[in-house]
Structures are given as C-alpha cells and as structure tokens.
Amino acid sequence: MSTLLPIAGRREVARAARRLIAADRRPVIGMLAVTSLAALAGLGGPWLLGRVIDTVAAGGGVADVDRLALAVLLCAVAQTWLSRYALAAAYRFGERTAARIRETFLRRILDLPAAVVERVPAGDLAARGSTDVDTIANALRELMPPIFVGVMQMLFLIAAVVLLDPLLGILGVIGFSGIWFVTRWYLRRARDAYLLEGEATSRLADELAATTEGARTIEAFGLHERRFAAGHAALAETRRTRLATLALRSVFFPLAETSYAVPAVLVLVLGGLLHIDGRVSVGTVAAAVLYLRQLVGPLDSILIFIEQLQAGNASFARVEGISAVGAAPTTETRRPADERIEVRGVRYAYDQGRDVLHDVELTVRPGERLAVVGLSGAGKSTLGRLIAGVDRPTAGSVTVGGVPIADLPPDELRRHVVLVTQEHHVFRETLRGNLMVAAPDGELREALRTVGADWADDLDRDLGENPLDGAQAQQLALARVVLADPHTVILDEATALLDPTAARTAERALAAVLHSRTVIAIAHRLQTAHDADRVAVMDDGRIIELGTHDELVAAGGPYAALWNSWHGGDSVGVRR
Numbered sequence: 256m257s258t259l260l261p262i263a264g265r266r267e268v269a270r271a272a273r274r275l276i277a278a279d280r281r282p283v284i285g286m287l288a289v290t291s292l293a294a295l296a297g298l299g300g301p302w303l304l305g306r307v308i309d310t311v312a313a314g315g316g317v318a319d320v321d322r323l324a325l326a327v328l329l330c331a332v333a334q335t336w337l338s339r340y341a342l343a344a345a346y347r348f349g350e351r352t353a354a355r356i357r358e359t360f361l362r363r364i365l366d367l368p369a370a371v372v373e374r375v376p377a378g379d380l381a382a383r384g385s386t387d388v389d390t391i392a393n394a395l396r397e398l399m400p401p402i403f404v405g406v407m408q409m410l411f412l413i414a415a416v417v418l419l420d421p422l423l424g425i426l427g428v429i430g431f432s433g434i435w436f437v438t439r440w441y442l443r444r445a446r447d448a449y450l451l452e453g454e455a456t457s458r459l460a461d462e463l464a465a466t467t468e469g470a471r472t473i474e475a476f477g478l479h480e481r482r483f484a485a486g487h488a489a490l491a492e493t494r495r496t497r498l499a500t501l502a503l504r505s506v507f508f509p510l511a512e513t514s515y516a517v518p519a520v521l522v523l524v525l526g527g528l529l530h531i532d533g534r535v536s537v538g539t540v541a542a543a544v545l546y547l548r549q550l551v552g553p554l555d556s557i558l559i560f561i562e563q564l565q566a567g568n569a570s571f572a573r574v575e576g577i578s579a580v581g582a583a584p585t586t587e588t589r590r591p592a593d594e595r596i597e598v599r600g601v602r603y604a605y606d607q608g609r610d611v612l613h614d615v616e617l618t619v620r621p622g623e624r625l626a627v628v629g630l631s632g633a634g635k636s637t638l639g640r641l642i643a644g645v646d647r648p649t650a651g652s653v654t655v656g657g658v659p660i661a662d663l664p665p666d667e668l669r670r671h672v673v674l675v676t677q678e679h680h681v682f683r684e685t686l687r688g689n690l691m692v693a694a695p696d697g698e699l700r701e702a703l704r705t706v707g708a709d710w711a712d713d714l715d716r717d718l719g720e721n722p723l724d725g726a727q728a729q730q731l732a733l734a735r736v737v738l739a740d741p742h743t744v745i746l747d748e749a750t751a752l753l754d755p756t757a758a759r760t761a762e763r764a765l766a767a768v769l770h771s772r773t774v775i776a777i778a779h780r781l782q783t784a785h786d787a788d789r790v791a792v793m794d795d796g797r798i799i800e801l802g803t804h805d806e807l808v809a810a811g812g813p814y815a816a817l818w819n820s821w822h823g824g825d826s827v828g829v830r831r
C-alpha cells in the first residue's frame with residue numbers, strides 16, 4: 256500500500272489556528288466583548304442571592320428583599336439576552352472558519368503536482384477532504400460557540416469567588432485541580448489515539464476504494480477472498496482504534512464528573528467553620544457555593560469540547576498535513592531559450608524504490624520525430640513523464656531551452672510540452688469549460704474542427720448530462736492540445752484503448768495535431784518507429800541504441816532483431 260499523506264505537528268496546527276483567528280480579528284474582538292458582558296451579567300444573580308440571605312438574617316424588610324429579587328431578575332434577563340448574541344457571534348465565526356478551512360484544503364489539493372496526487376492513496380485524500388473537514392467544521396460550528404462562552408463565564412466566576420472571599424476562592428480553585436490532573440492524563444493520550452483512529456479510517460476507505468475500482472479484476476481472477484480478508488483486516492483495525500479512544504473517554508468522563516462536587520463541598524465545610532468563627536456571613540458562603548456550582552455548566556461543556564477537540568484537532572492536523580506535501584513550484588523560473596529538449600545523466604526511482612532509469616542521455620531536436628521503443632517495463636513511459644515535466648528526475652536534468660521542465664509553471668509548461676496518454680478526463684461541465692482555455696468561441700471551434708470533432712457544434716453542451724464516447728473524449732483531449740499549442744507532443748498509448756474505427760478517426764485527428772511539432776512517440780508498433788526521424792531503443796531503464804531506422808537496421812543490433820522478427824505485421828506490438 257502506498258504511504259499516507261503527512262500529518263502536521265502540534266506547532267504547525269497551533270500556527271494554523273492562530274492564522275484562522277487572525278483572519279477574523281475584528282469579529283473575534285466583538286465576540287469577546289459581548290461574551291464578557293454576558294458573563295458579567297451572570298455574576299449578579301448569586302451575589303444578589305447572598306445579599307438576600309444576609310438581609311433576611313439581619314432582619315431586613317420585605318421591600319429590601321423585593322428590590323434585590325428584581326435586580327436578580329434583571330441580571331438574568333440581561334445574561335440571557337447577551338448570551339444569545341454572544342452565541343450567535345461565535346456560531347458565525349465557526350461557520351466562516353470552517354468555510355476557510357474547506358477553501359484552503361481545496362486550493363492546496365489543486366496546487367499539488369499531478370505526480371503527487373497520482374501517488375497518494377485516493378482513500379486518504381478522500382477521507383481528509385470529507386470526514387476530517389466535516390469533523391473540524393462540526394467542532395467549530397457545534398462546540399466552539401458554547402465553549403467559548405463557557406470559558407469566559409468560568410474566568411469571570413473564578414474572579415468573582417476570589418473577590419467575594421479570597422480564602423474561599425483559593426479553596427474552590429484548589430478543589431477543581433483534580434479535574435486538571437484527569438484532563439492532563441486524557442490529553443496526553445488522546446491526540447495519538449485519535450490520529451490512529453483517523454489513519455485506520457483512511458486505510459479502510461482506501462481498501463474499499465481499491466476493491467470498488469478493481470471490481471472487474473477481482474471478478475476475473477477470483478480474488479474475492481483476498482479482498483474480503485484485506486477489507487476485514489482494515490475494518491478490524493478501525494474497530495480496535497475506535498475502542499481505544501472509547502476506553503479513554505470511559506475513564507475521563509466519570510472521573511471528571513465526580514470531581515465537580517469537590518470544590519463546593521470544600522467551600523461549604525470551610526465556609527461553615529469560618530462562619531462559626533464569625534469571619535464570613537452565610538450569604539457570602541452561599542454566594543461562593545452558587546458561583547462554584549455555576550462553574551459546573553461551562554466546565555462540563557469545556558470538557559466535552561476538549562474531548563471532541565481531540566478528534567477535531569487530529570482531523571485538523573491531517574488536513575494541515577497536506578501543506579507539507581511538495582506543492583508545485585511557484586517561484587519565478589527562467590524562460591526557455593529555445594525548444595531543444597536535453598536529458599542529461601537522468602536517473603529515476605518511484606517512491607524511493609529501485610532506479611527504473613539509469614544515466615539516460617538524450618537530445619530531442621526541435622521539429623524532429625523521435626520514436627521510443629522497447630519491451631514492456633523498459634522505462635519508456637517513465638522517460639515520457641520526465642520529459643513532460645510530470646515527474647522530476649532523481650538525479651540529472653531534463654531541460655527545455657536550458658530550463659528544468661518540471662520547474663515551469665503549468666501555463667508555461669503546456670506551451671512547451673504536452674503528454675497525451677490514453678487517459679483523458681472529461682469534466683462534468685460544458686464542452687467549452689472542458690477545453691480548459693479561455694479563448695474566443697471561434698478559436699475553440701477551429702481547434703475542434705482540426706481534430707475532426709464534427710459532433711461538437713454546441714459549445715454549451717453539458718458533458719456531464721450528455722457524456723462523450725471514447726473516440727469523442729480522445730478528440731476533446733487532442734483539441735486541448737491544439738489550443739495549448741505546445742512545441743513538443745509526447746504520445747504514450749494515446750489511441751490504445753479505442754476500437755479500430757475510433758482509433759482510425761483519432762489517428763487522423765492526431766496527424767492534424769502533430770503537424771509541424773516535435774513529436775516523441777512511445778511506439779508500440781514498429782511502423783511508428785519506421786516512419787520516425789530517429790528511434791531510441793530502451794532496455795531496462797537505459798537507451799541502448801539511438802539512430803535512424805535504416806542505421807539501426809544496418810547496425811544489426813537489438814532494434815534490427817526486433818524489426819526482422821516483426822516487420823511483417825504492421826499492428827504487431829513491441830511488447831514482450
């Protein structure tokens with residue numbers, strides 16, 4: 256299985272979170288202000304109730320108690336009203352931030368070099384773009400707002416208890432320290448546990464995607480049992496990791512809930528003793544206990560948040576991890592001096608594996624037709640991808656006009672080299688959009704005419720609703736090449752998947768596209784090599800012969816042997 260994408264470290268995650276808050280600075284300040292006012296209004300109730308108790312104990316009249324009760328009511332109304340605004344502001348912040356994360360994720364994916372996207376497991380990318388982004392959005396939308404309000408309330412409540420009576424306040428805070436230890440124990444374990452859970456989910460998604468995509472192969476080779484076993488193993492791993500996070504939660508929550516009662520009990524006992532000593536009033540003790548009991552609500556939300564935050568945090572680390580993958584270079588690159596392609600001392604290995612190209616040297620002259628032949632696995636397609644700038648060589652250089660091809664920005668690159676393969680994606684949008692170039696309709700139509708796409712009269716045709724057949728999709732791909740107008744076209748099995756009639760149509764279109772361009776054809780038919788200006792013969796990652804067809808036949812080497820055995824049949828493949 257291919258390696259999963261990287262995961263961002265704690266520091267990068269913290270930096271990214273700060274960036275998101277900074278992006279919304281003014282609303283965040285407004286949110287802080289309204290929340291503080293709401294928390295302040297919340298402090299009035301317990302304090303006034305304490306005063307009610309003291310007033311009654313001191314033999315105060317009904318009118319005094321009524322006034323205090325009215326003040327309690329006003330405080331409650333103000334708190335409710337302000338909390339509503341504070342929550343609404345926090346919800347809006349959560350929604351905006353979730354949208355920002357989605358946009359950034361999408362932009363980063365689109366910025367990734369095609370070669371990277373091809374090689375990362377589709378399931379991992381899909382899980383990060385769906386499950387992880389949803390987990391973060393959910394945390395921001397559903398949990399952040401009440402928690403934010405909760406934290407503010409907590410800070411104000413603690414300050415209020417300390418102001419009321421410093422000794423009782425300190426005792427209350429000490430009483431809550433048990434929760435701190437429990438939470439620390441949990442946090443130390445939770446991030447890794449949730450990361451493992453996320454990774455197992457990615458692998459499961461990957462296994463399922465591989466099984467779905469390879470359904471025909473599985474059927475043809477009777478691989479059901481093997482795929483079932485792979486799926487079962489991935490499922491078992493997912494279950495194991497989920498049970499591990501569940502076990503953490505099962506310890507954390509009961510312990511945390513029990514700890515809530517401790518501060519109130521401590522304050523009641525010590526407050527009672529102090530009152531007997533005549534050092535505090537009953538009202539003050541009652542107000543302090545009420546404050547501490549009020550702390551439970553926000554604290555409870557915060558603990559739930561911390562728990563959910565672990566899942567959100569792990570998801571955020573996975574989403575942020577994408578930024579660590581080498582994005583396409585954006586720095587200024589020199590412009591190629593001409594269209595000469597030079598391959599110098601090139602070695603290449605896929606994913607740190609063994610070298611599949613060894614010290615390849617090749618010069619492709621502008622305007623020439625070069626055929627590359629060789630047995631299957633000789634490295635022809637790999638060389639084609641390097642010359643097209645899809646991959647970078649592990650060592651050596653591949654340049655056009657003296658500039659490394661893989662360094663060229665995409666727009667510049669496609670003016671120089673385009674790789675045409677049998678894979679061409681048709682997007683679910685209009686024909687015009689699918690041509691991927693902002694050009695006048697006349698130019699688009701001309702390109703379609705050049706490749707013989709006589710079916711393409713309606714540029715607004717929705718290709719999602721009215722899909723193209725194989726030959727039409729091929730013509731669309733070739734029209735894109737005409738519009739990109741590259742100097743060099745690399746053909747790799749461009750017509751291999753088409754039926755004979757469609758292939759003939761496509762080849763006619765191809766001839767029109769290739770006219771007056773440099774062509775590097777990865778040739779599976781020796782006739783292509785015969786018609787080319789030069790032929791490069793590859794074997795085991797090396798160019799072992801290079802010359803014209805006649806020269807190579809005369810030389811009596813490997814090409815001559817191939818030619819002599821196959822030239823009788825035009826459509827005979829070069830493959831082993």
Ligand SMILES: Nc1ncnc2c1ncn2[C@@H]1O[C@H](COP(=O)(O)OP(=O)(O)OP(=O)(O)O)[C@@H](O)[C@H]1O
Pocket residue numbers: 605611629630631632633634635636637638
């Ligand atoms: N994506 C990949 N990951 C790992 N190894 C690869 C990958 N693509 C090709 N290879 C390996 O690189 C070597 C060269 O493959 P390449 O496809 O370039 O050969 P080729 O001559 O084009 O063969 P074919 O005619 O069958 O397409 C082979 O050993 C192949 O197994």
